[in-house]
Amino acid sequence: MTDGEVLLALTEQDLAIARAEKALDELPEKLAVLQLRKRLREIEVVRERAAAYCRKTEALIARANDEATTLQNKIDVEQAKVLSGDISNPKELQNLTREMDALKRRKDAVEFEELGLMEKSESGSAQLAKVDAALAEGVAKEQALIAEFKSKGGELQTEIGHMREARERLAAQLAPALGSQYEALRGSKHGIAAGELKGGLCSACRTQIPSHEVQAIMAGPEIAECPNCKRLLIVRVEA
Numbered sequence: 001m002t003d004g005e006v007l008l009a010l011t012e013q014d015l016a017i018a019r020a021e022k023a024l025d026e027l028p029e030k031l032a033v034l035q036l037r038k039r040l041r042e043i044e045v046v047r048e049r050a051a052a053y054c055r056k057t058e059a060l061i062a063r064a065n066d067e068a069t070t071l072q073n074k075i076d077v078e079q080a081k082v083l084s085g086d087i088s089n090p091k092e093l094q095n096l097t098r099e100m101d102a103l104k105r106r107k108d109a110v111e112f113e114e115l116g117l118m119e120k121s122e123s124g125s126a127q128l129a130k131v132d133a134a135l136a137e138g139v140a141k142e143q144a145l146i147a148e149f150k151s152k153g154g155e156l157q158t159e160i161g162h163m164r165e166a167r168e169r170l171a172a173q174l175a176p177a178l179g180s181q182y183e184a185l186r187g188s189k190h191g192i193a194a195g196e197l198k199g200g201l202c203s204a205c206r207t208q209i210p211s212h213e214v215q216a217i218m219a220g221p222e223i224a225e226c227p228n229c230k231r232l233l234i235v236r237v238e239a
């Protein structure tokens with residue numbers, strides 16, 4: 001291979017590597033994982049809200065339960081007083097009975113409230129279970145997508161590795177000065193360092209070169225410089 005042919009092959013190879021790297025970066029599985037993670041974070045917020053609701057309802061139930069127990073104890077104490085027979089004053093007895101009735105009504109109200117809270121707690125737990133199921137499903141899907149991404153990405157990475165090896169073999173064929181020039185131009189010219197002169201056009205910048213300049217270039221060495229984009233211009237390639 002002539003230097004010009006090596007330069008053109010190297011240009012092709014570098015473009016192919018850049019395309020493969022872009023494909024790796026844009027694998028649909030990667031995007032899907034990112035989107036799913038966003039969704040999972042949203043579900044986690046909903047889950048935290050549902051869990052807080054359950055905790056609050058449970059605390060209210062416990063409080064109502066305690067209050068009902070306290071009221072029952074008071075009722076028991078009053079009841080014992082009534083049954084003891086120690087109180088003979090009818091007025092005092094009547095007051096005690098009235099107090100007991102009030103305590104019983106209060107206890108009924110607390111127990112009614114507790115039942116309502118228990119219904120809320122049940123629906124809250126059901127909601128939480130639903131959110132947990134959605135979360136578990138999402139996490140399983142995320143893992144499957146990551147596995148798929150690793151598999152596809154791994155294949156692409158292996159392929160890119162082979163492409164790089166091939167590229168290094170090509171680059172090693174160039175004289176060090178020409179190799180350095182190629183690399184410098186690749187860095188400053190959007191990844192493309194060389195073009196081919198074809199029908200008076202530079203294949204890199206696709207600019208028509210005036211015919212008198214083409215003639216001068218054709219009369220010169222195999223590797224020239226594009227008068228427009230200043231890239232290496234391969235004047236002729238052996239057919």
Ligand SMILES: [Zn+2]
Pocket residue numbers: 195202203204205206207226227228229230231
């Ligand atoms: Zn050019």
